[in-house]
Amino acid sequence: MAKKHNQLVEFLADQGDSYTASSKIAEVLGVTDRTVRNYIKEINEKANQVTIVSSAEGYRLQAESLNLSSLGSDDFEETLLDFEIIQFLMEQKDYTTYDEIADKFFYSPQTIRSRIQKLTSDMEQLGVDASIDTKVFKGIKLIGTEIQQRVLLENLFTSISLKKEVYKDFVIKNFSSWADESVIEGILNLIEEINIKFDLNLEFLMYKKISVQLIIMVFRLSQGNGVSIDSDEEEAFQKFKEAEVAAEIYQGLRHFVNASKNESVFLTNYLMSLHLDLEENHSEKRDTETIDKIERILKRIEEVYKVPTHSEKKFRTNIMNHIYRIIYPVSHKLLIYNPFVKETKSEYFFSFSIASNIAMEIERDFKVEIQDSEIAYLAYHIQNIFESQTKKRIKTIILYNRNYERAKLLSSKIATYFNELEIVKVEKYSKEYIFDDAYLYIAIDLPVTLEHKRNIIMVQNGLQKGEIKKIRFLLESQNSIMDHATIHWIDEDSPFDAISTLLALNHREEFLEAVMKREEMSYTSIGNLVALPHPYFGIKEYKEEVMIGINKKMIDWGSETVQLIIIYLPSNDVERNEYIFTEFFQKTKNIRNVMELVKMSTKEEFIYCWNKI
DSSP states (O other), X not given: OHHHHHHHHHHHHXXXXXXXXXXXXXXXXXXXXXXXXXXXXXXXXXXXXXXXEEETTEEEEOGGGGGOTTTTOHHHHHHHHHXXXXXXXXXXXSOBOHHHHHHHHXXXXXXXXHHHHHHHHHHHHHTOSEEEEEETTTEEEEEXXXXXXXXXXXXXXHTSXXXXXXXXXXXXXXXXXXXXXXXXXXXXXXXXXXXXXXXXXXXXHHHHHHHHHHHHHHHHHHXXXXXXXXXXXXXXXXXXXXXHHHHHHHHHHTTTOOOOHXXXXXXXXXXXXXXXXXXXXXXXXXXXXXXXXXXXXXXXXXXXXXXXXXXXXXXXXXXHHHHHHXXXXXXXXXXXXXXXXXXXXHHTHHHHHHHHHHHHHHHHHHOOOOOHHHHHHHHHXXXXXXXXXXXXXXXXXXXXXXXXXXXXXXXXXXXXXXXXXXXXXXXXXXXXXXXXXXSEEEEESOXXXXXXXXXXXXXXXXXXHHXXXXXXXXXXXXXXXXXXXXXXXXXXXXXXXXXXXXXXXXXXXXXXXXXXXXXXXXXXXEETEEEOOOOOTTSSOOOOEEEEEEXXXXXXXXXXXXXXXXXXXXXXXXXXXXXXXXXXXXXXXXXXXXXXXXXXXXXXXXXXXXXXX
């Protein structure tokens, strides 16, 4: 039915201001005139901001309806229905049948049952601690704390795509049973005032979230549904700037509702979860036990990853301040607002992996649950460390056979051409010479061939243009690990099966627990059909290894679908690992390239295709 509604609206939208006879609409939709009239009645009765007017000439859309975005979109109607179902369930004290919901929203019971199943899955993936309980012969009921129900409803409503110019009318129409138009207008005006007073620079989505959350709050309080929060927390929140903003909001809401201190603590937490653009105040006295725990976490992370999260004061202070603030909202299972999670996870994958380890430590020490949106914020801090550091150059030894002065001159020339090299020694080669894997060797005009060694580049004395190209090519091959990767064509149905199969094929089953532990923290799918499973660092001594799996079909991997699986066992060199993950991202950021890669049927074809990207 929803599809026919969309087709009808799309057809009338194409007709502009002209009226169209019901017989013509019936012909286009392949239904009877009577069905068309029923469709129009159902559309007009639904709170979807679409109105169809009639006359002796037929039917047309009202002019304002033509300005809505995504009117003909199935996603628009389905997301709106999800919101309406949860809104309806929040009003019910007892179980409700599928038939009652179907009658309420003019859908079949089968459609409602299907949406409920999808909603249940979405709620779990979103990280909201609420669920829909089903009982035979009784129906369904929304289960969860008041805070989680409010967060769920707000999230569903604000995920509906709307243009800013129609937002106010859309809110009024969809919350008409919960609040008078004057109340809604008063709340929207209040948000505008708060935005100006505190110079918040609210983007539209954040404006939507705050305004909808306040509308929900006012209605739920009027019905006697308040939040439950430990009263001991009240004093702890007074030191945050968000508490001042929350107090100002409650002052503005006093005409509509009386809010308890619990609600003030909730709103402070909620505002903190949005990461508002507020000046931070670090002069207040902080909880020393919390600070000590955070410092210990950052110290452990530095020991494992050799990234200065603790030893360098500015990095330690920035990350510590951030974690200290988010501990409070995540302790109430509020969703941390971050619209750039997917981009962060793919582009800064190595930083995201380190941040996931920080999140795991926070969960363990503070008994909270950290979602991907917050891990992404932690990843920004880690990425900032990487970008602030001077990249370590490759320590290089120049080996020569004869004529030290000539070799010294060539070493200066090599250093000029290749900034990434640090020439540390110029040494004479002999048969007894002992090579050190910690160095790269550029061997000039040696009487023997040593190119079978991976860390040696053989060049001639003249260092002509061709020799320079050779060094550049071999330097790049030094960084590439694809030649040493194993590639398998598999046919699995889940992330666990794909990972365990690839590890078994490479006789690396001992890494399964560590890799799956990383997946449980945050799925390693990065979009474009790619997943990059890897173990947490610091578990044992690693030796760099890449295992590639091309699955016969796409499989669900978190919120993504995946067909190309690249398992990476990292080295002990943090800069090397950062480079490798960056290469994986650069090579797979275009879906067309990935689709070509998964078509390859041999390792040679795969490597050739990879190197062309």
